[in-house]
Amino acid sequence: MARGGQGLARVAVVVRAGAAPLWWLGVLAAGIGVLVPGVTGRRIGVMAGAASFLLALAVVAAGRRRRYMDLARSAARASKHDVLQDRAVTVRNWRRGHRWWLLPAFAAALGSAFAVPAAGGMLLAGCGAGLRLKAAWLGRRERAEDILLWVRVDWLDGRGGRPAGKAVKAYRGTGIAAGDAAPGGARRRTAALV
Template sequence: MRGPYTLARVAVTVRAAAAWWWWAGVVAALPGLAVTFGPTGRRIGVLSGAALFVVALVVTALARGGRHKARARAASRAAKSVFLQDRRITARAWLRRRRWWLLLAFVLAAASNVALPCAGGMLLGGVGAGLWIRSRRLARIERAADALLWFRPDGDPANYQLTGIAAGDAAPGGGPRRHR
């Protein structure tokens, strides 16, 4: 690709998704703790929610597990003319593109408290926890390759590009970089 273009961190998008899904699940599950009526009751709702949390965590963490590793092997070096997107901007862009889906999932999870208290919120929380595990796996891939994985937000997200480990403002795995 000729000319300057923008790259966003892969791990930052996964980590941003993890945070939003986790907190949406926590907030949606809280009203379920106060529910004392309904067809199932609080105990059944919390136990089924715990089972849904574990299933969502495992499925989200393991689904398409080799995808990032295969794309990292096929990645090319980023050009010197690229602009590296700040992690806050990347997280904000992720939320802006998916806010309505996240809001819909939150409303459905909160509404499910009437029938099965806490279960919908714990399901969303499990998705968030699974995505956080996936971001940790991305950190291991980046450390092993001694390079950071980036993608073009306006292009094909499957085409990863590599930069040195010190590029950008996010550490491997998408967390904030610790300055010493």
Template sequence: MARSFALVRVAVPVRAAGRVWWWLGVLSAAVGVFVPGFTGRRIGLLAGAAAFLVAAAVAFLVRRKRYGRLAAAASRAGKSVILQDRAVTVRVWRRDRRWWFPVALVLAIGSSAGAPATAGLLLAGVGAGLWLKAVGLGRWERAHGVLLWVRPEFARRSPAAAAVPGWLTTGPAAGDARPGGARRRALARV
């Protein structure tokens, strides 16, 4: 008899990270605009806009080749796997990093004393880049008609970390998340 094990969607923690960093960045940038900074608001916002673009590009491109290799080499999951709910994956991801969020928020707001809103826009850029990465995973899943999964113990840091030996696939209807990790809308009953 095959041993059962859990699987989490690859795109769900990527999308969850993007959402958290986006909203922390927007919040800290909004607060940082009102902090009288050393460089002044205009320079802080211009530097923040540049940091946003650079951070979004870096977050999107980091490990992109590894994601592609893991997706291309993914094998079919067996019938004995247990598919973890999207909400559980997000909750575990947030719980593992719960101390990062207030520290990042305080540091981003505090750095506004030097350059208003710059660090907040940098965080928002990281969030935007991760969200774009999740969207890219969703496009790959739609194009290939499969969903990408990884074992949670291998993906504690990242679904594409060096410790991850490979991904698994299921059909597009498996689980409770759409391609790209978004929540599935409940169908209206007639």
């Protein structure tokens, strides 16, 4: 990076990167887990799973919002020498860095089905849905403020995550058209040419 530029990753993309794997691993674990009668029985297992899904969704979606807002308020304008990381690279880095705890989480969700069918999988899926909601919340803030939020890649921990962790001192901001991800971290949709 020339002239003191920094590598920047989109905050919403980092948040959203874990949503799909957690959701699909949770759905798969819940689907397999519901086939096992378990200690508590399927009915209690599914009811406990639904409660844990809603609880995980609420906790993950609402977690650390004040920290995100404080960092967003103090966001400095990105330099012209900063390098904006592609959405695909950010997602790949997060997933590679977290695969070693995603697999044990999936295995634990499957194993828990022998005690409480489907509950572990639904808890995992709730975490994924919560991350998706948090990314959507960030996207609404970005649209309202007309600014995209970025975090220095070297401030993210080695696993490519924690965009509001202790190591993150401030965000950087760009115009709403910068980068290849829309507000909220989704792929930017290009209008069809007529």
